[in-house]
Amino acid sequence: MKKLLVLTAFITGLSVQAQTDETATIKSIYTHALTKQQGYEWLRKLTGMGGRLAGSDEATEAVKAFQKVADSLGFTTQLQEVTVPHWVRGPKEAAYYTLNGQRYEVAVRALGGSIATPAEGLTAEVVEITSFEQLDTMTDELEGRIAFYNMPMDPAFINTFFAYGSAVKQRYVGALEASKKGAVGVVARSLSSSINPYPHTGSMTYAGADQQIPACAISTLHAEQLSRDLKANPKLEFFMQMAPRELDSVVSYxxxxxxxxxxxxxxxxxxxxxxxxxxxGTGAHDDGAGCMHSLDAVWLLKELDLLPKRTLRVVFFMNEEFGLNGAKVYAQRSKEEGIDHVIAMESDAGGFTPRGISMVAPDSIITRIRKLRDYLEPYGVHEFSETGAGADISQLKSDDLVMIGLRPDSHRYFEVHHSSQDVLAQVNARELELGSATLAALIYLLDKYDIVAL
Ligand SMILES: [Zn+2]
Structure with a gap:
C-alpha cells in the first residue's frame, strides 16, 4: 500500500501526507452529500414548481425561488435580465390514422417552435423517410403529404449522447428540409433510446424556409407501428391537430x-x-439535476469549510433549450464587467451516476487534471474524455479557460429526455448526490493545486 501511495504521489506531484489528507477530505465530501441529500431535496422543491419552459411564469418563478434559497445560504445573488422567446404549446395535440376501417390513436407532441396545424387539423398521406440521402433523391413524392422521419438512435453507441447527436437532425431540420419538397407536415420519430409510448419534444428550426409546416414528435412505439402499417397500406391517411403559438418574447432571468x-x-x-x-415533464434530469448539482457542490464545500481561494459562482442559465439566450447574456455581461473566469463547469447530462468528466483546456492542464483521477476512481468516476464540456459555458470559451462537463451514465437519459417522463421519480437521490460530490471534489482539488491556465 505504501509503495502504491509513493508511486501515486510521484505521479501527481503531491507528498504522501498530502495525498492521504486529500483522500480523507474527498471522502468527507461524498459522505456529507450521501448523508444529507440536500441537492435532492432542492430538486424536489424545483420539480414541484412544474415544467419550466423558457418564457413561462414557472421558469421565472423557479429562478426567484432559488435566489431566496441562495440568499439564505449566504451567497451574494443577482438576477440578470434575459429576453427569451415565448412559445406555448396550447391544448393537447391529437393524431391518428385509419387502416382497414379502424382508427389508431398515436401519441404526438408538437416540437418546440412549431406552428399550428389548421384548426380543424391536417389530414394527408404519409411518406416514411429513413435517411437524408433518401430525402435528397425525392422529387414530388412529398408533395401535399406528411413527411414521417423514422431514424432510430443507433443502439451501438456506448455513450448515448453520440447516438442522439447523429439522429437529432430529423427533429431539428426535418420540417425545413421536407417543406422544400412540398410536404405539408412533419411527424418525427422521438429521439429516445428505448421503445416507449412517450413523445419526446425538442427544438426545431424554420431558418431559411419559404414555407413553414407544422411538426410533431411521435413516440417510438407508435413510430414502429406506423412504419409497419405503412408497409401494409402506403396510402393510409394520417390526421394531426395541434395549436401551439409563438407569443411576444418576455424578460426572464x-x-x-x-x-x-x-x-x-x-x-x-x-x-x-x-x-x-x-x-x-418537470425537467428533473434536464436540467434540474445540473442546477442542483451546481448549488449542492458549492453548499458541500461551504458546509465542510472547504471553500476555495477563488471566487465561486453558481449560475442557473435561462433558456438553453430555445437558443442559449441566458448563456449569451452571462458571457456578455462578464466581458463588460471584466470578470476573469479561470474554470467553468457545467452539468447538463442528467442526474444519473457520475462516470467521468469531459474537458476543454490547454494540453498541459488536461494532463494535470487526468492525474486527479486516482482521487475520484473510488467513487466510480473514471472516464476522463475531451468531448466538449457544455453548451452554456461554451459561450465563455477562451484559450486560458478550463472547461469541464460532468459525464453521468447515459444509458437511461434518453428514455426520459424532453418527455413527460423527465420527473423526480426518475432521479435516484444517491446517484444525484454522487454527481454533486464529484463536482465539489473537483473544485476543491483544482483550486487547491492551482490547476488553472496562467
Ligand atoms: Zn439540457
Missing amino acids: NLVAEIKGSEKPEEVIVIGGHIDSWDL
Whole structure:
C-alpha cells in the first residue's frame, strides 16, 4: 500500500501526507452529500414548481425561488435580465390514422417552435423517410403529404449522447428540409433510446424556409407501428391537430449566486446548469439535476469549510433549450464587467451516476487534471474524455479557460429526455448526490493545486 501511495504521489506531484489528507477530505465530501441529500431535496422543491419552459411564469418563478434559497445560504445573488422567446404549446395535440376501417390513436407532441396545424387539423398521406440521402433523391413524392422521419438512435453507441447527436437532425431540420419538397407536415420519430409510448419534444428550426409546416414528435412505439402499417397500406391517411403559438418574447432571468474567494477573489470558478426545461415533464434530469448539482457542490464545500481561494459562482442559465439566450447574456455581461473566469463547469447530462468528466483546456492542464483521477476512481468516476464540456459555458470559451462537463451514465437519459417522463421519480437521490460530490471534489482539488491556465 505504501509503495502504491509513493508511486501515486510521484505521479501527481503531491507528498504522501498530502495525498492521504486529500483522500480523507474527498471522502468527507461524498459522505456529507450521501448523508444529507440536500441537492435532492432542492430538486424536489424545483420539480414541484412544474415544467419550466423558457418564457413561462414557472421558469421565472423557479429562478426567484432559488435566489431566496441562495440568499439564505449566504451567497451574494443577482438576477440578470434575459429576453427569451415565448412559445406555448396550447391544448393537447391529437393524431391518428385509419387502416382497414379502424382508427389508431398515436401519441404526438408538437416540437418546440412549431406552428399550428389548421384548426380543424391536417389530414394527408404519409411518406416514411429513413435517411437524408433518401430525402435528397425525392422529387414530388412529398408533395401535399406528411413527411414521417423514422431514424432510430443507433443502439451501438456506448455513450448515448453520440447516438442522439447523429439522429437529432430529423427533429431539428426535418420540417425545413421536407417543406422544400412540398410536404405539408412533419411527424418525427422521438429521439429516445428505448421503445416507449412517450413523445419526446425538442427544438426545431424554420431558418431559411419559404414555407413553414407544422411538426410533431411521435413516440417510438407508435413510430414502429406506423412504419409497419405503412408497409401494409402506403396510402393510409394520417390526421394531426395541434395549436401551439409563438407569443411576444418576455424578460426572464439568469440567477448568479456568488461567494467571494478568500485569497484570489478576482479569479472566478463558475459552475452551472440551465434552469429552463421542456414542458412535458418537470425537467428533473434536464436540467434540474445540473442546477442542483451546481448549488449542492458549492453548499458541500461551504458546509465542510472547504471553500476555495477563488471566487465561486453558481449560475442557473435561462433558456438553453430555445437558443442559449441566458448563456449569451452571462458571457456578455462578464466581458463588460471584466470578470476573469479561470474554470467553468457545467452539468447538463442528467442526474444519473457520475462516470467521468469531459474537458476543454490547454494540453498541459488536461494532463494535470487526468492525474486527479486516482482521487475520484473510488467513487466510480473514471472516464476522463475531451468531448466538449457544455453548451452554456461554451459561450465563455477562451484559450486560458478550463472547461469541464460532468459525464453521468447515459444509458437511461434518453428514455426520459424532453418527455413527460423527465420527473423526480426518475432521479435516484444517491446517484444525484454522487454527481454533486464529484463536482465539489473537483473544485476543491483544482483550486487547491492551482490547476488553472496562467
Ligand atoms: Zn439540457
